Amino acid sequence: MCTANKIKKDINNKTNKIFYGMASNCFKHMYLLFRVFTDKVIDFVFSWIWDTRKAIPDLEPKHKILAESATSLAKKIRNKELKAEELMKCVIERIKAVNPIINAVTDERFEDALKEAREIDRKIAEGLPDEYFDKRPFLGVPFTAKESHAVLGLRHTLGLTARRETRAGGDARCVAELRAAGAVPVAVTNVPEINKWQETRNHVFGQTCNPYHLGRTAGGSSGGEAALAAALATPISLLCIYPFCNTLYTGTRSHVFGQTCNPYHLGRTPGGSSGGEAALAAALATPISLCSDIGGSTRMPAFYCGLFGHNPTAGTTSLQGSTLRSGKDDTMASIGFVSRRCADLAPLTRVVAAEKGALLELGREVHVKDIKFYYTETATDLRVSPICGDLRKAMNKVVSRLSTDSSKPTPYTHPGFSHMFALWKYHMSKESECFPRMLTNNRGYAVGLAELVKKCLGLSQYTLAAVLKLLDEQVLPQPPAEWAESLTRDMRRDLTELLGTDGVLLFPSAPHPAPYHYSAFLRPFNFAYWGLFNVLRFPATQVPLGLNSSGLPLGIQVVAAPHQDALCLAVAQHLEDLFGGYVPPCKV
Structure with missing residues (x-):
């Protein structure tokens, strides 16, 4: 009798589990369908307000040198095929041509940069030993840096009105390393307040725009109000005009009220927090773009602007002088770069990694045919939007091209993919920044x-x-510490063992290509596709994969185990060879 009751109870329990499992699965599918519908409505509303195009200027024939990689430019300067002053003039002229449209530069040192370039040309003309060039692999090449990196004498506001007139009293460690490598700082670029948002906008310098999709004006002195009201972004538009868009003031730009952009230059975001760098690089206005990444701040703008972006293994680059950090604190942030050419990323990363560069083995020879590929088509975190069709096709295209008769990328999933944002939020609470x-x-x-x-x-x-x-x-509750620590350890251990020293994970970049300005407020968790790998402290490279039918960049991430940065960059280079890499937003 007892046995019969036990069997009956087990059957009931099993039936209940099946029922609840089916109900949960049904609910998830219904929720995902709802999110797909919601995302389409959001994009439709914002496109109705802002979706027209305004192109940045085409690259003039005299500036065609700017389409080359930083390593190529350095080689030409070394071989006396190109003068550093000539290159600097091209960069400055290009910045002046595109910046009124994209609003990326917040301060510049054009005259000082030209003087330094002339001095470099003088030394080269007099003759320099090979050792001098070897220690300065980017001699004479201009670079820009996000404004959160201190650059001596230039504005260092971090997008805060309280620091509106603050200038850097010295160089951040990463800036100093680039100077030591021969590169010449020319300008600093826009960031969101303290680098903590998915768009590049603040009340000091205004909003930076994506060069691939520049919008139209919302119209008139009340354009910001009309745009937000139509987008259902505020119930009391009059009270919220200034908080959202700073539209109570007119004018093109000032350091008091920021930029109003005709009067509001709306369209697609370049992402954050290195949005100024990515917009400038994509517009062919800077050969070297110095960034940083704590939750996708290098890779997100790289993706939105059709560039390569590498976030090195955490702990291998110094953040001293970046975002007011001492450089002594433990952090999941890293110094990185965005670039139009993958070939630039390894030598640039080696420069900022300095004495820790050997840990990354960036000079290691990697054969793509020997790499084991794994891929994740979509994460399962219900906070983020479902992956759109264009990016699913991009992932499938890569998986298909990497498949051979003897090997094929293997699907990979982990329970941590259901909690990407929660894990990032927990680990952000452990950062030293207050x-x-x-x-x-x-x-x-x-x-x-x-x-x-x-x-x-x-x-x-x-x-x-x-x-x-x-x-x-x-106000909102923090994720349970014990749970977050346990899940992070398990995920890090599992992926490290899986990837080893010869494996990479292909991972989606985001649910959608570059979104409209302000739409991130309605989808605030989508950055978690990048943030997860900051949590794990893995190296990750953003790889461009051409444009979609709307002219917006597509791409994927390539992730490797800690200190296996060389694998990420080798695969990124292989994908550039296969798919073409960066596609300019203008005629070159």
Whole structure:
């Protein structure tokens, strides 16, 4: 009798599990369908307001040298085929041509950069030993840096109104390393407040635009109000004009009220926080773009702007002087670069890795045929949007091309893919940066609820993104520490063992190509596709894969185990050879 009851109970339990499993699966599918529908509605509304195109200027014949890689330019300067001053003039002229449209540059040192270029030309003309060039692999090549990296004498505001007039008293470590390698700083570029948002916008310099999809004006002095009201982004548009878009003021640009962009230059975002660098690089206005990445800040703009972007293994680059860091704290952030050519990433990473560069084995010879490929078609975190059709096709195209008779990329999944944002949020809480204090320039402590009230009254000095970040830290609950630590350890161990020293994981870059400005507020968790690998402290390379039918860049990430950066870059180079890599947003 007992046995019969036990069997009956087991059957009931099994039936209940099957029922609940089916119900849960059904709910997930319904939710995903709802998210797909919602994303389409969001894109439709924003496209109705902003979706027309304005092209950046074509590359003039005299500037065609700017289409070459940084390593190629350095070689030509060394061989006296190109003068550093001539290259610097081309960069400065190109910046002046595109910056009024994309609003990427926040400060410049054009005259000083030209003087340094002339001095380099003088030394080369007099004759320099090979050892001099070997120690300076980028001698004479101009570079720009995101404004959160300190560059001596240039603005170092971090997008904060409280630091509006602050200038750097010295160079960040990464800037100093590039100078030591012979590169010449020419300008710094726009970032969101303290690098913490998926778009590049602040109340000091305004909004940076993606050169692949420049929008039209919303019209008139109330254009920002009309755009937001039509996008259902605010119920009381009058009170929220300034907090969202700074539209209460007119003019093209100032260091007081930021840029209003005709009067609002709306369209697609270049991403954040290295959006200024990516927009400038994609517009062929800088040979070297110095970035950083704590949640996709290098790879996101690289993806949105059709570039290569490499985030090195955490702990191998110094953040001293970047975002006011000491460089002594443990962090999941890394210094990285975006580039139009994959070939630039290894030598540039070697420069900023300095004494730790040997750990990355960037000079190691890698044969792609010997690499084991794994891929993840989509993550299962319900906070993020489903992967769109264009990016699924891009992943399938890569998997298909990498498949041979003897090997084929293997699907990979892990429970951690269902909690990407939660894991990133937990590990951000362990970073040394105190966001509420940094917002006040370390002179106070910003309170999210108070700033939200100020925001609704048009009185807050912070962007909506910064206020939401405050609320996320101070009001919303943190993920359980023990759970997050355990899941992170398991995922890191599993992937490290799987990939080893000869494997890479192909992973989606994001759910969609470059989204419209402000639409990230309605899809705030989509960056988690990048942030997950900061959490794991794995190297990851963003690889462009051409454009979709709307002219927006597509791509995927290539991920490897810690210190296996050479594998990421070898595969990225192979994919560039297969698919063409960077596609300019203008005629070259």
